[in-house]
Amino acid sequence: MQEDFLHYIWKHKTFDSSVLKTTKGELISITNLGQHNHNSGPDFFNAQLSIENQLWAGNVEIHIKSSDWYVHNHETDKAYDNVILHVVWEHDTEIYRKNNSEIPTLELKHYVDLSLIHKYKQLMESKSWINCESSFADVDDFLFNNWLERLYIDRIERKSQTIHQLLKESNNDWEAVLFKMLLKNFGLKVNGEPFFSLANSIDFSIIRKLQSDVLDIEALLFGQSNLLRDSNVEEVYFNDLKKKL
Numbered sequence: 467m468q469e470d471f472l473h474y475i476w477k478h479k480t481f482d483s484s485v486l487k488t489t490k491g492e493l494i495s496i497t498n499l500g501q502h503n504h505n506s507g508p509d510f511f512n513a514q515l516s517i518e519n520q521l522w523a524g525n526v527e528i529h530i531k532s533s534d535w536y537v538h539n540h541e542t543d544k545a546y547d548n549v550i551l552h553v554v555w556e557h558d559t560e561i562y563r564k565n566n567s568e569i570p571t572l573e574l575k576h577y578v579d580l581s582l583i584h585k586y587k588q589l590m591e592s593k594s595w596i597n598c599e600s601s602f603a604d605v606d607d608f609l610f611n612n613w614l615e616r617l618y619i620d621r622i623e624r625k626s627q628t629i630h631q632l633l634k635e636s637n638n639d640w641e642a643v644l645f646k647m648l649l650k651n652f653g654l655k656v657n658g659e660p661f662f663s664l665a666n667s668i669d670f671s672i673i674r675k676l677q678s679d680v681l682d683i684e685a686l687l688f689g690q691s692n693l694l695r696d697s698n699v700e701e702v703y704f705n706d707l708k709k710k711l
Protein backbone atom coordinates (compact mmCIF):
# COMPACT_ATOMS: atom_id res chain seq x y z
CA MET A 467 0.00 0.00 0.00
CA GLN A 468 1.24 3.47 -0.92
CA GLU A 469 -0.07 6.91 -0.01
CA ASP A 470 -0.43 7.80 -3.70
CA PHE A 471 -3.03 5.07 -4.02
CA LEU A 472 -4.95 6.45 -1.04
CA HIS A 473 -4.78 9.90 -2.66
CA TYR A 474 -6.35 8.37 -5.78
CA ILE A 475 -9.11 6.71 -3.75
CA TRP A 476 -9.95 9.93 -1.92
CA LYS A 477 -9.67 12.23 -4.96
CA HIS A 478 -11.95 10.09 -7.12
CA LYS A 479 -14.17 8.99 -4.22
CA THR A 480 -13.76 5.31 -5.10
CA PHE A 481 -15.07 4.20 -1.72
CA ASP A 482 -18.47 3.71 -0.16
CA SER A 483 -19.35 7.14 1.23
CA SER A 484 -23.00 6.37 2.06
CA VAL A 485 -22.39 5.75 5.78
CA LEU A 486 -18.96 7.00 6.79
CA LYS A 487 -17.92 7.08 10.43
CA THR A 488 -14.84 8.25 12.29
CA THR A 489 -12.92 5.79 14.42
CA LYS A 490 -15.02 7.06 17.35
CA GLY A 491 -18.30 6.30 15.56
CA GLU A 492 -19.17 9.86 14.50
CA LEU A 493 -21.08 10.18 11.21
CA ILE A 494 -19.23 11.89 8.34
CA SER A 495 -20.88 13.53 5.35
CA ILE A 496 -18.59 14.82 2.59
CA THR A 497 -19.60 17.98 0.71
CA ASN A 498 -16.26 18.66 -1.01
CA LEU A 499 -13.25 16.34 -1.10
CA GLY A 500 -10.88 19.29 -1.47
CA GLN A 501 -8.19 20.29 -3.94
CA HIS A 502 -5.30 17.84 -4.37
CA ASN A 503 -2.05 19.46 -3.20
CA HIS A 504 1.12 18.21 -4.93
CA ASN A 505 3.45 20.48 -2.94
CA SER A 506 4.33 20.76 0.75
CA GLY A 507 1.54 20.88 3.29
CA PRO A 508 -1.67 18.84 3.76
CA ASP A 509 -2.68 16.51 0.93
CA PHE A 510 -6.05 18.13 0.14
CA PHE A 511 -6.91 21.81 0.60
CA ASN A 512 -10.30 23.43 1.21
CA ALA A 513 -12.34 20.33 1.90
CA GLN A 514 -15.86 20.63 3.32
CA LEU A 515 -17.53 17.95 5.41
CA SER A 516 -19.88 17.42 8.31
CA ILE A 517 -19.08 15.40 11.41
CA GLU A 518 -22.15 14.69 13.54
CA ASN A 519 -23.97 17.51 11.63
CA GLN A 520 -21.22 20.01 12.48
CA LEU A 521 -19.94 21.59 9.25
CA TRP A 522 -16.15 21.84 8.90
CA ALA A 523 -14.04 23.55 6.24
CA GLY A 524 -10.31 22.95 6.07
CA ASN A 525 -7.66 20.48 4.96
CA VAL A 526 -7.42 16.69 4.79
CA GLU A 527 -4.23 14.75 5.47
CA ILE A 528 -3.78 11.15 4.28
CA HIS A 529 -1.46 8.47 5.66
CA ILE A 530 -1.06 4.71 5.59
CA LYS A 531 -1.17 4.56 9.40
CA SER A 532 -2.38 7.14 11.91
CA SER A 533 1.02 7.08 13.63
CA ASP A 534 2.62 8.45 10.44
CA TRP A 535 1.31 11.82 11.64
CA TYR A 536 4.03 11.74 14.30
CA VAL A 537 6.63 10.11 12.05
CA HIS A 538 6.33 13.17 9.77
CA ASN A 539 6.29 15.58 12.77
CA HIS A 540 2.97 17.14 11.74
CA GLU A 541 2.07 17.72 15.40
CA THR A 542 4.65 20.53 15.56
CA ASP A 543 3.98 22.03 12.12
CA LYS A 544 1.52 24.95 12.04
CA ALA A 545 0.79 24.16 8.35
CA TYR A 546 -1.30 21.24 9.65
CA ASP A 547 -3.31 23.20 12.23
CA ASN A 548 -6.26 23.43 9.81
CA VAL A 549 -6.52 19.68 9.17
CA ILE A 550 -10.16 18.72 9.83
CA LEU A 551 -9.92 15.03 8.97
CA HIS A 552 -7.12 12.45 9.05
CA VAL A 553 -7.76 9.75 6.44
CA VAL A 554 -5.76 6.56 6.99
CA TRP A 555 -5.75 2.98 5.81
CA GLU A 556 -5.06 1.62 9.27
CA HIS A 557 -5.82 3.40 12.54
CA ASP A 558 -3.23 2.62 15.21
CA THR A 559 -3.24 5.72 17.44
CA GLU A 560 -5.10 8.94 18.15
CA ILE A 561 -3.52 12.05 16.65
CA TYR A 562 -3.45 15.67 17.81
CA ARG A 563 -2.71 19.14 16.46
CA LYS A 564 0.01 21.39 17.82
CA ASN A 565 -2.48 22.83 20.35
CA ASN A 566 -3.29 19.29 21.58
CA SER A 567 -6.79 19.22 20.05
CA GLU A 568 -7.70 15.80 18.67
CA ILE A 569 -8.27 15.35 14.92
CA PRO A 570 -11.08 13.02 13.76
CA THR A 571 -9.82 9.98 11.87
CA LEU A 572 -11.42 8.00 9.04
CA GLU A 573 -10.13 4.43 8.63
CA LEU A 574 -10.59 3.96 4.89
CA LYS A 575 -10.04 0.20 4.58
CA HIS A 576 -13.58 -0.52 5.79
CA TYR A 577 -15.10 1.39 2.85
CA VAL A 578 -13.02 0.30 -0.17
CA ASP A 579 -14.11 -2.52 -2.50
CA LEU A 580 -11.72 -5.47 -2.27
CA SER A 581 -11.68 -5.80 -6.09
CA LEU A 582 -10.07 -2.36 -6.30
CA ILE A 583 -7.36 -3.46 -3.88
CA HIS A 584 -6.78 -6.60 -5.97
CA LYS A 585 -6.37 -4.58 -9.17
CA TYR A 586 -3.99 -2.23 -7.39
CA LYS A 587 -1.83 -5.11 -6.21
CA GLN A 588 -1.74 -6.56 -9.73
CA LEU A 589 -0.53 -3.23 -11.12
CA MET A 590 2.11 -2.85 -8.40
CA GLU A 591 3.39 -6.40 -8.94
CA SER A 592 3.57 -6.01 -12.71
CA LYS A 593 7.11 -6.03 -14.11
CA SER A 594 6.16 -3.98 -17.17
CA TRP A 595 7.30 -0.37 -17.42
CA ILE A 596 3.82 0.51 -18.73
CA ASN A 597 1.12 -2.05 -17.97
CA CYS A 598 -0.43 -1.89 -21.45
CA GLU A 599 2.89 -1.80 -23.33
CA SER A 600 2.35 -5.30 -24.76
CA SER A 601 -0.70 -3.96 -26.62
CA PHE A 602 1.12 -1.12 -28.38
CA ALA A 603 1.96 -3.26 -31.39
CA ASP A 604 -1.74 -3.94 -32.01
CA VAL A 605 -2.55 -0.24 -32.49
CA ASP A 606 -2.77 0.87 -36.12
CA ASP A 607 0.08 3.29 -37.06
CA PHE A 608 -2.32 5.77 -38.66
CA LEU A 609 -4.53 5.81 -35.56
CA PHE A 610 -1.56 6.19 -33.23
CA ASN A 611 0.04 9.05 -35.21
CA ASN A 612 -3.31 10.78 -35.64
CA TRP A 613 -3.83 10.61 -31.87
CA LEU A 614 -0.40 12.14 -31.19
CA GLU A 615 -1.08 14.95 -33.67
CA ARG A 616 -4.47 15.63 -32.05
CA LEU A 617 -2.81 15.88 -28.63
CA TYR A 618 -0.28 18.35 -30.02
CA ILE A 619 -2.99 20.54 -31.60
CA ASP A 620 -5.14 20.45 -28.46
CA ARG A 621 -2.19 21.59 -26.36
CA ILE A 622 -1.36 24.49 -28.71
CA GLU A 623 -5.00 25.58 -28.88
CA ARG A 624 -5.33 25.48 -25.11
CA LYS A 625 -2.22 27.59 -24.58
CA SER A 626 -3.17 30.08 -27.29
CA GLN A 627 -6.55 30.83 -25.67
CA THR A 628 -4.89 32.80 -22.88
CA ILE A 629 -2.86 34.84 -25.37
CA HIS A 630 -5.91 35.61 -27.51
CA GLN A 631 -7.80 36.79 -24.44
CA LEU A 632 -4.91 39.02 -23.33
CA LEU A 633 -4.65 40.51 -26.82
CA LYS A 634 -8.33 41.33 -26.76
CA GLU A 635 -8.05 43.01 -23.35
CA SER A 636 -4.96 45.03 -24.36
CA ASN A 637 -6.21 46.14 -27.80
CA ASN A 638 -3.64 43.93 -29.55
CA ASP A 639 -0.68 45.25 -27.57
CA TRP A 640 1.73 42.36 -28.18
CA GLU A 641 4.41 43.86 -25.96
CA ALA A 642 2.02 44.02 -23.00
CA VAL A 643 0.97 40.42 -23.61
CA LEU A 644 4.60 39.30 -23.81
CA PHE A 645 5.32 40.98 -20.45
CA LYS A 646 2.43 39.20 -18.75
CA MET A 647 3.26 35.80 -20.20
CA LEU A 648 6.94 36.16 -19.34
CA LEU A 649 6.10 37.02 -15.74
CA LYS A 650 3.66 34.11 -15.52
CA ASN A 651 6.27 31.64 -16.77
CA PHE A 652 8.93 33.00 -14.43
CA GLY A 653 6.71 31.60 -11.67
CA LEU A 654 6.71 28.14 -13.27
CA LYS A 655 4.03 25.67 -12.14
CA VAL A 656 3.95 26.50 -8.45
CA ASN A 657 3.98 30.32 -8.55
CA GLY A 658 2.78 30.94 -12.11
CA GLU A 659 -0.65 32.24 -11.10
CA PRO A 660 0.62 34.66 -8.40
CA PHE A 661 3.16 36.04 -10.91
CA PHE A 662 0.40 36.36 -13.51
CA SER A 663 -1.80 38.21 -11.01
CA LEU A 664 1.09 40.57 -10.32
CA ALA A 665 1.48 41.29 -14.04
CA ASN A 666 -2.25 41.95 -14.38
CA SER A 667 -2.21 44.35 -11.43
CA ILE A 668 0.15 46.78 -13.23
CA ASP A 669 -0.76 48.88 -16.25
CA PHE A 670 1.88 48.03 -18.86
CA SER A 671 2.13 51.72 -19.83
CA ILE A 672 3.93 52.22 -16.50
CA ILE A 673 6.39 49.42 -17.29
CA ARG A 674 6.96 50.98 -20.71
CA LYS A 675 7.83 54.34 -19.12
CA LEU A 676 10.19 52.76 -16.59
CA GLN A 677 11.98 50.35 -18.93
CA SER A 678 15.14 52.51 -19.02
CA ASP A 679 15.63 52.13 -15.24
CA VAL A 680 15.84 48.53 -14.03
CA LEU A 681 15.82 49.55 -10.35
CA ASP A 682 12.55 51.44 -10.83
CA ILE A 683 10.92 48.36 -12.35
CA GLU A 684 12.23 46.13 -9.58
CA ALA A 685 10.94 48.54 -6.93
CA LEU A 686 7.53 48.58 -8.62
CA LEU A 687 7.29 44.78 -8.79
CA PHE A 688 8.52 44.19 -5.25
CA GLY A 689 6.32 46.97 -3.89
CA GLN A 690 3.23 45.71 -5.70
CA SER A 691 3.94 42.27 -4.21
CA ASN A 692 4.04 43.79 -0.68
CA LEU A 693 7.63 42.62 -0.20
CA LEU A 694 9.05 46.00 0.88
CA ARG A 695 7.04 46.55 4.06
CA ASP A 696 9.69 45.47 6.55
CA SER A 697 11.24 48.58 8.13
CA ASN A 698 14.03 46.74 9.99
CA VAL A 699 16.05 45.53 7.00
CA GLU A 700 19.50 47.10 6.77
CA GLU A 701 20.49 45.70 3.38
CA VAL A 702 21.46 48.48 0.95
CA TYR A 703 19.62 46.99 -2.05
CA PHE A 704 16.39 46.62 -0.08
CA ASN A 705 16.47 50.22 1.10
CA ASP A 706 17.33 51.49 -2.37
CA LEU A 707 14.17 49.83 -3.63
CA LYS A 708 12.11 51.37 -0.83
CA LYS A 709 13.38 54.87 -1.70
CA LYS A 710 12.08 54.40 -5.24
CA LEU A 711 8.49 53.91 -4.07
